[in-house]
Amino acid sequence: MLDVSHAIAQPAPASDGAISRHDYRPPAWTVPETRLVFDLDPATTRVTATLSVARNGEHAEPLRLDGAGQEPLAVRVDGVAVNDWRIEGEQLVIPLSGDAHAIETEVEIAPERNTQLMGLYASGGNLCTQCEAEGFRRITYFPDRPDVLSRYAVRLVADKARYPVLLANGDPVDAGDLPDGRHWAEWNDPFPKPSYLFALVAGDLAVNRGSFTTQSGRDVQLGIWVRAADIDKTHHALHALKLSMAWDERVYGREYDLDVFNIVAVDDFNFGAMENKGLNIFNSRYILADPDTATDYDYDAIAAVVAHEYFHNWSGNRITCRDWFQLSLKEGFTVYRDQGFSADQGSAAVKRIEDVRGLRAAQFPEDAGPLAHPVRPDSYLEISNFYTATIYNKGAELIRMMATILGPQGFRAGTDLYFDRFDGTAATCEDFVACMEEAGGVNLGQFRLWYSQAGTPRVAASLSHQAGEGRATLRLAQHVPGTPGQPDKQPMVLPLKLRLFGGETGRPLGPEQLVLLDQPASTIVFDGITERPVLSINRGFSTPVIIESDRSARELAFLSAHDDDPFARYEAMQQLMLDTLVAAAVEGRADHDAVVTAVANTLADADLDPAFVAEAVLLPSESFIGDQLASVDPEAIFRAREDLRGALGRRLSDQWRHAYDQAPAGPYVYTPAAKGLRRLRSVALGYIAASGADDAARLAFRQFETADNMTDRQGALTTLASGQSDEREAALDIFYNRYAGNGLVIDKWFQTQALSSRDDTGRLVEELARHPDFTLANPNRARSLVGAFGANQRAFNAADGSGYRFLADQLIALDRLNPQTAAKLLPPLARWRRFDAGRSGLMRGELERIVATPGLSKDMFEQVSKSLG
Ligand code: 0A1
Ligand code: ZN
Secondary structure, eight states, X not given: OOOOSSOOSSOOOOTTSOEEGGGOOOOSEEEEEEEEEEXXXXXXXXXXXXXXXXXXXXXXXXXXXXXXXXXXXXXXXXXXXXXOOEEETTEEEEOOOSSEEEEEEEEEEOGGGOOSOOEEEEETTEEEEEOTTTXXXXXXXXXXXXXXXXXXXXXXXXXXXXXXXXXXXXXXXXXXXXXXXXXXXXXXXXXXXXXXXXXXXXXXXXXXXXXXXXXTSOEEEEEEEEXXXXXXXXXXXXXXXXXXXXXXXXXXXXXXXXXXEEEEEESOOSSSEEOOTTEEEEEGGGTOOOTTTOOHHHHHHHHHHHHHHHHTTTBTTTBXXXXXXXXXXXXXXXXXXXXXXXXXXXXXXXXXXXXXXXXXXXXXXXXXXXXXXXXXXXXXXXXXXXXXXXXXXXXXXXXXXXXXXXXXXXXXXXXXXXXXXXXXXXXXXXXXXXXXXXXXXXOOTGGGHHHHOOSOOEEEEEEEEEGGGXXXXXXXXXXXXXXXXXXXXXXXXXXXXXXXXXXXXXXXSSOOEEEEEOSSEEEEEEESOOSOEEEEESGGXXXXXXXXXXXXXXXXXXXXXXXXXXXXXXXXXXXXHHHHHHHHXXXXXXXXXXXXXXXXXXXXXXXXXXXXXXXXXXXXXXXXXXXXXXXXXXXXXXXXXXXXXXXXXXXXXXXXXXXXXXXXXXXXXXXXXXXXXXXXXXXXXXHHHHTTOTXXXXXXXXXXXXXXXXXXXXXXXXXXXXXXXHHHHHHHHHHHHHHTTOHHHHHHHHHHHHTOOSXXXXXXXXXXXXXXXXXXXXXXXXXXXXXXXXXXXXXXXXXXXXXXXXXXXHHHHHHHHOHHHHHHTOHHHHTGGGBOHHHHHHHHHHHHHHHTXXXXXXXXXXXXXXXXX
């Protein structure tokens, strides 16, 4: 007899359509084998799917296959056409009597009409797929959930002239020609995988081939596939891939497992890249690079994304997620892994600074606003909205904290155990933490709150010195602010690295300590402290919190010059700058002396790496300053920051000129040393321009014209774009004409203008939206103008609301084409509560206009309604 009492095949949506983590049930049917035949054509592609299905446990549930937008043209069970199936919502429901069957379905889909870029779609004349998170159901009927792992055999059939290259997951099996100009290829993936990792590509592509011999001596054929004209821009990505493969063997003991590893670059892509098994598909901006078209930043990002997707082969593919609430299991861990890889390629200190800056720019505001959610969320309407900085970057910080608590050997033992125990399965965040506990011999009970509590903890730190007793006392108190649905929080475990320095001698007063703050408040006593101590805290950014310390400007300046932890040194300077800027923006009190002296000392320190100096002397962004204020005043912040930039520019004019003159010798090379010098030069150029020097525009224009690389060219263009000079127009025209037709570089042209600090940026952006090269159909282009403008705090928040109206208009238009990309661009409007009554009313009005738009997507509805809520 079948027991029908427990089975619910899918997490049941609540009445508002939300999916809840607690409703997880194992799948009612598994799919051990899947055979797919694609008869490819941009207008009509026929997909025939044969699923071997097996009843999972005792129950009487029918088979439920997810679909989206298509209809079944045929349904066969064990080779016999049936008609007792039904459609419920978008699911195909098939009653089955036995415990194992072969289910065959046929559908037709239209890739060329797919503007959402989810499922099978056309890009640049080629056909490609994107299935994470729920795109596979737009290709064929399937239990489209990550815990259904299946072995795939795929046959692709297409016109040979139009699509000479046919790729899919796994290893190639066979290929051949057909009459009528068509051809076919078969691919087999021996590793069971969830449907979100399925991929195919059919196109006219050239390949840059390489090979890698794994630690056990297997040869892997590598291929980077792009349009023929771009083939010379693939060497950096191929090199990064080989470095990544070697790094994962050395650092995590992880070896690649198929005979081939292919990467395809496409121009139209909603995210950065996708880790499909053996066939990664990339946004072309994370593959294509040569010195003339890509900046150092692009080179770094390409290596990081290539590594990220490659590392997913183990953290994501061999071990995947049980359900989408566990997304950070693969994403947080993989970001942590790619951060480690990048740190090993150059300056680990600079990499940490960049990562923390990114976390503060994207994740802290998310955690402080209406879209805050835990690293392991509890519910969602649309999973695409949860590919967030919280899941990715805060998730990586959680892994980093566990690595800190366990130490390098314990952490490696923990990851070994995890890979070993869960290989070939769909796991949970809890499984990962339990492995860390077991291998590290630690109790992470309270630490688990990091997965369930949203919000950025705040730590108040106050150090006092009892000189008479030779003692110092550090009082620490933590507070986790309320977030939507979580008004009350429990105290977290905060691993704080700290050290004391002698305020007179600059000597360290004892070694660095790791304090686990797990109480609401705690006091730490240091004995033998005869000299006035200065506190260095949260060194290396050991825990992702906001430190509120009462350190004076003098102490911060001291640390910025003497701390032995480069991150803490950077941080002291940032705090000093921030204190100065906040005082100026709020009270109009502009005392620049302490910052000018500290920056002068940093510039004068010949022992410092120029790459570090460049980061240390940069002022906090306008939005980060805004995040410190009770109410954001964009104009006052802009003024305060420009004043300080001007003062630094003028008072340290000789130092900036000196730094500017230290150009790397010879033609462009992408090395950490040359990169650091270029970075410092571009920061110096920015300060020279901020000083109001007469020759600034000339200097920038000369750099623009003589540069042999995009880093220097774009650095100069960025400086010019914020000014009023004649050189500005000339440079923008030259740049545009030189790169006309090169989409990735024209994106830079749009973005540079959208980020300009000129007073008329809002109007210019509206004009640019009417430029013939502007289109919402390409996500990179949409982000380069609309996304960049939303990040330009002052221009976007123009008091008349024109920026808000512009963004809302663009989002409404984009939502019709591509809801996923549209919803990602909403967050600037979600900050409405952070502004004065005038602005917040205008922003709210735009949010209400968006939510009232007929036919709004689920993606946009979720983001807007949460923002208003
Ligand atoms: N897993 C990918 C990110 C990704 C997510 C969703 C996508 O759908 C449009 C695409 C890519 C990664 O972490 O790189
Ligand atoms: Zn990822």
